[in-house]
Amino acid sequence: MSKSSVSKLVPRVPGVPGATRRQQYSATTKRALVDVAEELFTENGYAATSLDAIVAGAEVTKGALYHHFSGKQALFEAVFERVESDAARAIQKALKGHKDPWEKATAGLRAFLSVVQEPRYRRIVIQEGPSVLGYERFREQEERSTFANVLEIVRSVLAAGQWDLDEALTQTFARIFFGAMSSAGESVSGAEDPVVAAANVETAIGFILAGFQGLAESGVDLAPGGPTSS
Amino acid sequence: MSKSSVSKLVPRVPGVPGATRRQQYSATTKRALVDVAEELFTENGYAATSLDAIVAGAEVTKGALYHHFSGKQALFEAVFERVESDAARAIQKALKGHKDPWEKATAGLRAFLSVVQEPRYRRIVIQEGPSVLGYERFREQEERSTFANVLEIVRSVLAAGQWDLDEALTQTFARIFFGAMSSAGESVSGAEDPVVAAANVETAIGFILAGFQGLAESGVDLAPGGPTSS
DNA sequence: CGCGAGTACGTACTCACGGTATGCCCACAT
């Protein structure tokens, strides 16, 4: 009863429904903190970025920071999650509209290559992520964002090849491709000419995919210890 | 003249030729520092390991540490280089004796998979390396050790397939495989049953290699934009 | 409209840790 009329009693602000002024202000400073932290972490790295610099950039004090986050690492995690989810969204967007699994794969590849060239993704996710979060948390996070996309692509490709593998092997394939593309991303963003490097990567990966297609057409069976001639 | 009789004038110790007692003592403490640092870095990570703990473990003081190393990061680099060179040596040893490039590749794969399961390699090189050393230094180091081995394998495989690619594309292939194997190593060491996981990895990689062999036999040309059907 | 309550911060401090400055001691060359 007393709650039913909340929408009238509490002052509302157009942008964010269901929030009081206090909550809005709070959310604003929290966002400012994450924004500034993302920028400074990307520029100077985690260790070299002091909380003082962050709160100064956000024009607040440490009291505010420690009100919203339990510490420096928690703040980093907030930044990390945002960068990761943005990346995952970008990739997912690129996947949409492709029905053919091979096209889907190349589209996903291109999207991933562009994501992996963003400074913030490189620095925060790839470079600092494992060290700051620890390997376990890092993998958990990736598992349900970027890696999930790769896994989906691999599934569709494997399905297209009429291969029916168990879950573990599928995951292994996905891991391998994920690592391959991460490394590929490095060779792109580290190159003096990223465009040429990106073309090389697409050629290389495309060639691997072509090998798969060839095997699919010739109806090779995929089982442990199978394909290798030894 | 005065130098010609050095071998008689300076006290020698059997184990290390050409070193005075002082130099030996010095080398011993330096080694102790690196040993303890490697252990603690592996256990608790870089940030969570204090210099006080290291010097206590090595039974020296910070004066000794700063005499041998310019700082914490320099000490880490010494540890890093040792772990990396050990890994490279192990892989190179596994490569010896194999003439057939495909056998060589699988042998290298197995060696790499075992290396990547060592806690110290995982923690110091993979997890902390990029963050502590920075991406540039990290890649420099890998370039001339572990990655060099992968590159060599890729070269021999490509040569066996009669493919003649330019340097950039070869490097790209090597990068991709390097990343693939790194990731594969994770899925092995992170699995509840590493033996099964390792078998899965070998199956997956073997399958990719089989795809290559298939393409090689059918004489596919490898050029930018070539193999993909799109 | 005021008023108690609690949220959202600000301020001032602590303490751990990386790094530095300085001095001592003993092996080593002469």
Add this chain to the structure above:
DNA sequence: ATGTGGGCATACCGTGAGTACGTACTCGCG
């Protein structure tokens, strides 16, 4: 035998993460 410098120990400093506590303003209610 002796000075000299390498090899280390000790004492100190600055920075920065985290904490304790104070304060003001918003909110919900009578």
